[in-house]
Amino acid sequence: MEIIIKLSQFLLSLSLLIILHELGHFIPAKLFKTRVEKFYLFFDVKYSLLKKKIGETEYGIGWLPLGGYVKISGMIDESMDKEQMALPPKPWEFRSKPAWQRLIIMLGGVTVNFILAFIIYIGMAFAYGDTYIAMDDLKDGIWVTNPAVEKAGIKTGDKILAIDGVKVGKFDNSINLEVAMAKEILIERNGIKQTIKTPIDFIDQLSKHEKGLLITQRIPFVVNTLTEDSPNTNLKAKDIFVSLNGEKVKYFDQVEGISNKNKGKEIPAVILRNLKEMKITIKVSKTGIIGVRPALLDNNSLEKLGYYKVSTQNYSFFESIPVGIEKGKDQLISYGKQLKMMINPSTGAYKGVGGFAAIYNIFPDTWSWEVFWGITALLSIMLGVMNLLPIPALDGGHVMFLLYEIVSGKKPSDKFLENAQMVGFVLLITLLVFANGNDIYKAIVGR
Template sequence: MDIFIKLSQFLLSLSLLIILHELGHFIPAKLFKTRVEKFYLFFDVKYSLLKKKIGETEYGIGWLPLGGYVKISGMIDESMDKEQMALPPQPWEFRSKPAWQRLIIMLGGVTVNFILAFIIYIGMAFAYGDTYIATSDMKDGLLIENKAMMNIGFKTGDKILAADGVKIPKFDNDITMKVIMAKQVLIERNGVEQTIKIPSDFVDQLSKHEKGPLMSIRMPFVVAAISEDSKNTALQPKDVVLTLNGQQAKYYDQAKAILESNKNKTIPATVLRDQKEVEVPVIVSNDGKLGIGVGGLSMSNLEKLGYYKVSKQEFGLLEAIPVGITKGKDQLVGYGKQLKMIFSPSTGAYKQVGGFKAIFDIFPNTWSWETFWNITALLSIMLGVMNLLPIPALDGGHVMFLLYEIVSGKKPSDKFLENAQLVGFVLLITLLLFANGNDIYKAIVGR
C-alpha cells in the first residue's frame, strides 16, 4: 500500500507538470494559428496507450513515462521529420511564423512551469500558513548526528544563525540546503558565536557517509511502547524521561549517551507521568537499551511540556501573494546555485545527480497534500530551469537560436538546426543515462 501511495503521488505530479508544460507551448501555438499535430502525455514510441484526434490535433497518452511533447508543424524537434521539412513552407507551420511568435511559443512551457510554482507557493501560504520554530526559541540547539557535519566542526547543541551572512531566523525544511550551499555558517555554541567554513566538496563528503538528516530538532526521551520481553515493567507508555542515574536526560541524545555508559546495570530514573515526577528503576541491557519504543509526542505536546515554542503565521489571500512569491524566488535562486555546484567538478555534487528513482524517492509513503504540492512546486521550478539550459533539443536550445536570429537578422539553416538537434538529443540521452546510472550505482552500494 505504501508503494502505491508513493507511486500515485509521483505519477500525478509528473503528469500534471508535463501536461501544463506542453499546454504552455500549445496555447500560444494555437493563438498564432500554428498547427499542432500531436499533444502527448508520455512518449508514444511505436504505439499509444490511448489516443483520439480532435480537429487537426491527435491527443494521447504514450507508454514511456519519460516526459511528453507537442508536435508542431514545420518545427525541427525530436521527431526529426525531414520529409515535412523538405516540402515548401506552409502558412500554418512554425517555420513560417515571425521570430517573435516562435520565441513566445518556445518560452511558453517554462513560463507555465515558473508561474505554476509561484501559484502553488501562494496557495500553500494561504491554505497552510507558516509553522516553524524560531532560532531564538531553540534553547538547546539542534541535534547533529551526521558524521560529515561533525567532521567539519558542527556539534549537537549548536544554533544555526546565518549562512553566508544571511540570517536564518527559523528552523524549517530549507535550512539544510542553505547550509550545504554556503561557504561559511555562523553558529552559536554555549552562548558564543563562531564561524564554521563549509568545504567546497562538502556534498561529496556527505555522499561518503550513511544517509540521514544533517540536523534535526532535539527530541525528548518519551516511552511509546514496552516490548513483551522487556524487563522494564516499571515504565509506562507516555512516560517522559527526565533523568537517568542522577544525570539530566532532557533529550533522547543525552539519554542514549547515559545508557551507553551504564550497560548491564540497574539505574534510577525520574519520569514525568500524568504531570507528576515519579522515581523508577530501569534495567539497561548489555547493548545499552531498555527494550522500549521511543517517540509519540506531537509538536503541540512538546510545546506544552516546555521544550519548544511553535510559531504559526497565517495569511489572508492578499498577504499570501508576496509570501508565495518570496518562497518561489528563494527556491529558484537555490536551485540555480545547486546547478552551479553540479557543473563545478571540485564540489563532487555531480555524483549526487539522480534520475527518476531519485525523484520518486522524494515523495513520502503517506499521502499529504501539503507535501505533495510542495514537492510539485519544486519539481516545476526544476523542470523550468532545466528546459532553459541552452542545449539543442531543449526549449533553451531553440530559444538560443531564435535570439540569434532576432539579433542578427539571419535564420540558421534547416540543415544546421537538424544537426544541432541531433547533437542535443545525444547529449540529453547521455545526461539521462548518467543520472539514472547514478541511481543504480547508489542502490547497489547503498548510498
C-alpha cells in the same frame, strides 16, 4: 498502502507538471495558427495507452513515463521528422512563422512552469501560512543528525545565528537546505560565537550518509514501540524519559551517551507516564542498546510538552501574494546555486544528482496536500530551469538558435538544426543514464 500513496503523489505531480508545461507550448502555437499534430502525456514509443484525435491534434497517454511532448508541424524536435522537413514549408508550420512567434511558442513551457510555482507558493501562504520555531526559542541549540555536519564543526547544542552572512531568525523546513548550501555558518557554543567554514565538497560528504534531516530541533526521548528482542518490557508507548542512571535526560540525543557508558548494566531511570513520574530499572545491552524505537514528535506535540513555542503567521489573500513571490524567488535562486555547484567537480555535488527514483523518494509515504504542493512547486522550478539550459533538444537550445536568428537576421539551416538536435539528444540521454545510474548505485550500496 504506503507505496501506493507515495507513487500516487509522484505520478500526480509529474503528470500535472508535464501537462501544464506542454500546454505552455500548445496554447501560443494555436494562437499563432500553428498546427499541433500530437499532445502526449508520457512517451508513446511504438504504441500508446490511450489516444483520441480531436480536430487536427491527436491527444494521448504514452506508456513510458519519462516526460511528455507536443509535436508541432514543421519543427525539428525529438521526432526528427525529416520527411516533413524535406517538403516545401506550409503556412501552418512552425518554420513558416516569424521568429518572434516561434520564440514565444518555445518559451511558453518554462513560462508556465515558473508561473505555476509562484501561484502554488502564493496559495500555500494563503492556505497554510508560515509555521516555525523562533531560533531564540531553541535555547539548548540544535540536534545534529548527519555525521558530515558534525565533522564540519557543528555540534549538537550549538545555536545557529547566521548562514552566509544572513541572520537566521526562524527554524523551519528550509533550514536544512540552507545549511547544505552554506559556505559559512555563524554559531554560538557555550556563549561564544564562532564561524564554521564548510569544506568545498560538503554536499558530497552529506550525501555519503543516510538520507534525512541534517539538523533538527532537539526532542524528548518518547517511547514509540519496543524492539523484538528488547529486555525492557516494563516500558510502554508514550513513556517519556526524565532521567537515566541519575543523569537528567531532557533530550533524545542525551540517551545514547549515557547508555554507551553503561553497556551490559542495569541502571535506574525515571519516566513520565500519564503525566506522573515513575522510577523503573532499565537493562542496557552489551552494545549499549536499550531496545526502544523512539517516537518522533511534531511541533504541536513539542509545544504541548513545553519544549518550544510554535509560531504561526497567517496571511490574507493580498498579503500572501508578496510572501509567495518571495518564496518562489528564494527557491529559484537556491536551485540556481545548486546547479552551479553541480557543474563544479571539486564540490562533488554531481554525485548527488538523481533521476526518477530520487524524485519519487522525496514524496512522503503519508498523504499531505501541504507537502505535495510544496514539492510540486519546487519540481516546477527545477523543470523550468532545466529546460532553459542552452542544450539542443531542450527548449533553451531552441531559444538560443532563435535569439541568434533574431539578432543576426540569419536562420540556421535545417541540416544544422537536425545535427544540433541529435547532439542534444545524445547529451540528454547521457545525463538521463548518469542520473538514474546514480539512483541504482545508491540503492545497491545502501545510501
